[in-house]
Amino acid sequence: MPRGTDVAVVGGGIVGCLIARHITARAPGTSVVVLDRDTAGSGASRRSAGLHCPRGATERVRRMARYSQDHYDKLKVLDPTLPIHRIALSVVAPAADEPRLREIYLDSARLTRTDSPAGGPPGIRLPESTQVFTCEGAQYADVYGLVQALARELRHAVTFREGVGVEAVDPDAHDAVDGAGVALRLSTGETLKARQVVLAPGPWLAAPAWRDLVAPLGARVKKIIALHVDRPPADGDRAVVFQDEDAFLLPLPERGHWLFSYTCREWDVDPAATADGLSADNAVEARESLRRFAPDLAERALSGRVFCDAYGSTGEPEIRALDADGRVVFAGAAGGSGYRLAPAIASDAVDLLRLPQPRPRPAQNRRSQP
């Protein structure tokens, strides 16, 4: 077991795993430890609907969406068995919003007006004065399954310490052997020394170990609810995004049901407090929202998934150093888009690290400089 490491990644969700992957790709030979107090992928990633919709409200998020879409496409080419599935997508929005829609959807989405039905489950009812657009480039993933696959592949280069919580983070630790670095006190009683640390804690912003370090970001945690609609999807069913309501219907053929995600407005939620499942109020509100688009389906939505996610104060993900020396970097707070933006979050976070330079290759056979 390493006594010290170049980089410790705290949090083994989709963001933490992709950070570890970006580090090993950019600087092979860097020692990386991923720490998770649960098993990897068991946080927000396990509950994720995992929809990637090719859009972004700001230029920065569009850049991140573009990078991430491309990255997932490449991962899927490298391993076609990954649980990432292309999906045909319709966007339903007020006809008058078309110019704004064209701004926020990527060019590669080829947003196209259509007079055809939106193509969701039978019984879907579109709000008045809305227009249907078709959209390319969408996909969805079993995010938990994807994390397991990424972790499996990473284990040859990265140390995974699952079931190991981080209880304290000291960004100013010095000792004679390792010099300056970050000391992580672990639930096992060990102290792990890292030159740099990336915190990818999903919605656990208030963990005592980093609550004070993270507080200046002003990020908050909001509940997210998705109902499971008990109706089997048919071949060729399209996902439908209701742009104005920030809601969507997603067919999940692998699970044999539809999923309906809507915007729950319950803020400052403790992840542990979601463990009891859908509350009576949540169930009524979620079904009420579904009833607006598909009245018949609301009666078939008797279960779902409830958890939470971290939201940045600007509506964009937070990727930044938390201490003056840049040894502790925060990565996340993607506001319900942490799956679809994870590759870009990872890339931007790794940009902030000072990774060991890869060793130069032996000079033999290299032509001398003129």
Ligand SMILES: Cc1cc2nc3c(=O)[nH]c(=O)nc-3n(C[C@H](O)[C@H](O)[C@H](O)COP(=O)(O)OP(=O)(O)OC[C@H]3O[C@@H](n4cnc5c(N)ncnc54)[C@H](O)[C@@H]3O)c2cc1C
């Ligand atoms: C119901 C739902 C639906 C969603 N749908 C979508 C969607 O359609 N599209 C999309 O892009 N996003 C979606 N999201 C958001 C997305 O799932 C999250 O943004 C993303 O999974 C966050 O990944 P993460 O790796 O940052 O966090 P997590 O997956 O939460 O990982 C953080 C990890 O940190 C670990 N940890 C916490 N505290 C400690 C500690 N003290 N020591 C060690 N480890 C610790 C946890 O155990 C956890 O495994 C959804 C989220 C939910 C809840």
